[in-house]
Amino acid sequence: MDLSFITDGWAGHLSYLLLVLSMLMRRMLWLRLFVIASALAGIAFDYYWLNNPVGVFWQTLLILVNLAELFILWRNDRRASFSAEEQRFRDTLLPGLSPGRTRRFLDHGRWETLAPGTVLTREGQPPDFLTYLDDGNIRIEAHGRLLRVVTGGHFIGEMSLMGDGRAVATATVQSRARVWRIERVKLARLRDTSPATMSVLELGIARDMRAKLVFQNATGPGDGP
Structure with a gap:
């Protein structure tokens, strides 16, 4: 050579x-x-x-x-500045995203306070939103059976981002809930326009799903948080 x-x-x-x-x-x-x-x-x-x-x-x-x-x-x-609930969201599920990108991502969605009985996802149907639960309780049911109750710090509807896009369970607000929600169509656009942001979000979703599985295996189906 x-x-x-x-x-x-x-x-x-x-x-x-x-x-x-x-x-x-x-x-x-x-x-x-x-x-x-x-x-x-x-x-x-x-x-x-x-x-x-x-x-x-x-x-x-x-x-x-x-x-x-x-x-x-x-x-x-x-x-970039964040409210207390936005900072919890960022620390828990978006730790790899810069402050500026986190601010822009959060601005694509909106914060809402939901009353008990509000349905976030319906089993077998594509949900309109990906939801982050900051505070409150969400009942997760499939085939008419209670699977678990999700508390603050978790996503709702993240499973619909995979596969055929249909929710695998029905999620209903059990007590007054404070949530951040983003439309699925906006997430689809972000996948094309901001792949780095979506990569961090997908990592956060994967961590959240793993935490839910560990909790469910430890407590058993139907047990409380």
Whole structure:
């Protein structure tokens, strides 16, 4: 193998390596930092090895664009503020999402206070909302049998996001409940427009489902919280 392929253009290899690594980053901050590092290595390669001013210009422009985007991220994070219930939601189920992205995600839904008897999902039917329960009790029933009672800090209707989209159980408000809800159609749009946000949400849903299964196995069907 001709080692000059590596040694004579190490800065060029480093530039592309950092660019590839940036595509593996799950957080936008690290993605943009890796892109900037890639562009810096690219500038060194274009200037010292290739004497290519066109490459230097476009790599410099790439750095400036990413610096501007980092500033916007920083500004949005600094401006983001949360109520106590929103902060609980964020800490419990969205811990990997930046403050700015969390604020934008929450703004897609709405907070509501629901009266006892309100049906959130109906068994066998696609629910209109994904619901986060902050406070209150929700009865979960399937085939006319009580499965469990869900208390605050959990999603309702998350199972409908998988498979055929139909709810596997009926969820009914048992006591006055404080919830945050987002329409399914908005979630579908976010899957296309904000995949990073949806990735964090799906991780939160997976953790929530695992916690519910552990609780159900520990208490048995029909037991209280």
